[in-house]
Amino acid sequence: MSDALRLGIVGCGSIADPIAKLTRLTRGMRVTAYCDVNLECANRLATKYGGGAVFGNFIEMLEKEALDAIYLAVPHHLHYTMICEALEKGLPTLTEKPITRTLAEGIAVANISEEKGIPVGVNYQYRYDRGCYALAQHVWNGTLGRIFYARINLAWHREDAYFKHSAWHKSIAQAGGGTLITQASHLIDVVLWALGATPKFVYGQTAKNRFKDVEVEDTALGTITLEDGCMVQIASSMAATPEQAVTIELYGEKGTAIYSDKPRPYLRLIGVNAQRVAPPLVGVHALHRSIKGFRNWLLKDEPYLTPARASLPALAVVEAFYRSAESGMREWVETDY
Ligand SMILES: NC(=O)c1ccc[n+]([C@@H]2O[C@H](COP(=O)([O-])OP(=O)(O)OC[C@H]3O[C@@H](n4cnc5c(N)ncnc54)[C@H](O)[C@@H]3O)[C@@H](O)[C@H]2O)c1
CATH class of the missing domain: 3.40.50.720 (NAD(P)-binding Rossmann-like Domain)
Known part of the structure; x- marks a missing residue:
């Protein structure tokens, strides 16, 4: 080397x-x-x-x-x-x-x-995002107590140019889906990582309301139920005008945590007091910390926050969500990974 x-x-x-x-x-x-x-x-x-x-x-x-x-x-x-x-x-x-x-x-x-x-x-x-990292830490150290339910809201704005620039985004065979797999999977990953419980089943619905000649959904609404009974509601869309902040809300027995990525990533705790939590690496942006995390994994054998296997629960949920949107039924999430 x-x-x-x-x-x-x-x-x-x-x-x-x-x-x-x-x-x-x-x-x-x-x-x-x-x-x-x-x-x-x-x-x-x-x-x-x-x-x-x-x-x-x-x-x-x-x-x-x-x-x-x-x-x-x-x-x-x-x-x-x-x-x-x-x-x-x-x-x-x-x-x-x-x-x-x-x-x-x-x-x-x-x-x-x-x-x-x-x-x-x-x-x-997003695992390296200042607010998302703190959110996970506050779940793990018990600040919020047991989490009863969570909400993810991703309301992004995309124009036709998005699909013109990268035509593969239109195609189910190439992209696998739309806003859910491409955008919301970041937040699904964070919430599953923070909550730690295995996802059990999903009810999902998708819609193609905004774009013409596009196979993938622009909007996905649904819920995931975890093995401990916690429910996660997801609203993900690229049809919002204007684009809104991404939010994650966690409702726990002791208090509530609200993450927002705008104007800058931050976490607000309601009903509980806790010390500030800093992300594991210094960087100008979550992407920067993620690159540094990968570097440290290779050079110093320090754990990277999303090794291959850790990324699978979010993908398992996304697949179950699309099956549910297709069948109109509750679909079980694959857990053999
Ligand atoms: N982490 C994030 O925040 C984030 C943000 C955007 C995109 N992404 C992900 O990054 C990936 C790329 O997305 P993008 O928005 O940059 O797409 P893009 O369409 O802008 O870029 C993809 C590039 O890959 C090239 N390409 C296609 N086939 C190739 C091949 N066989 N060999 C080499 N190059 C090839 C294309 O020519 C194109 O330049 C996707 O997995 C997407 O989900 C992640």
Whole structure:
């Protein structure tokens, strides 16, 4: 390994830009290669962030470039094969969420990663968000007492341009779904992580109200029931105008916690007093802390907050939710992962 981890970015679209930027602020790690089937995108990012080798083909990059890790930011249906190819080369991977398009593929990735002892992290960066991290800590240290129910509200605004820029977002085969898997899965991940209880069953409904010629839902409303009886209500949409803050509310026997991501991420405790909780790493943004967490996992063997297997409960819930929306019935959540 060289003096700094050599990272190859694969998929140089929307999210890869801030990742490349924040990696420049991260000691012990640098982006040395950019790969995108659209070479213009790879070249643009390389030029913007200090240069590096540029590839239009992932396998070619794996064969020709000396790398220590991969950051994967491609459409969901490509995650599984590309993570497996990186693992085959012995390369740790930080993949964008969801780990894979399907739960079965996600379980396979977690198994291979653990069997080979090669880290695969999933960039559910809200775990590194100041307010979400504090929310989880206050559940774990008993500040709120037993949690009876929770509410997630994600009311985002997307225009037709969102689907024009990334046509894969329209397709169930490529994206796996719409607002639920792409956006709300961040918050489902945080709530399941904080509450710790296994999800049991889901009632879900989805709607395609806003966009034309788009297969995936723009709105998803439903509830998850956990094994301890706690209920989580989810409202997720990309049809809100104007966009609203993301909120998570937890209602416990001793008090209430309200998380909001705007104007800046914060957590408000109501009915209880508790010491402030700081996130585990310093950084300018949750994404930055997530990158640093991945770096520390590789260099110092410090635990990353979302290793592959830890990302599976959220994907299991998302799949059960879509089954429920299809069947109109309560659907059990897969727990064998
Ligand atoms: N963590 C977050 O907050 C966050 C935010 C946005 C997106 N994401 C995730 O990041 C991933 C990418 O999303 P995006 O919004 O950046 O999409 P995007 O469409 O903007 O970018 C995807 C890029 O992948 C490239 N690509 C497609 N096939 C490829 C291949 N075979 N080899 C190399 N490159 C290929 C495309 O040309 C495109 O440039 C998704 O998993 C998405 O859910 C995460």
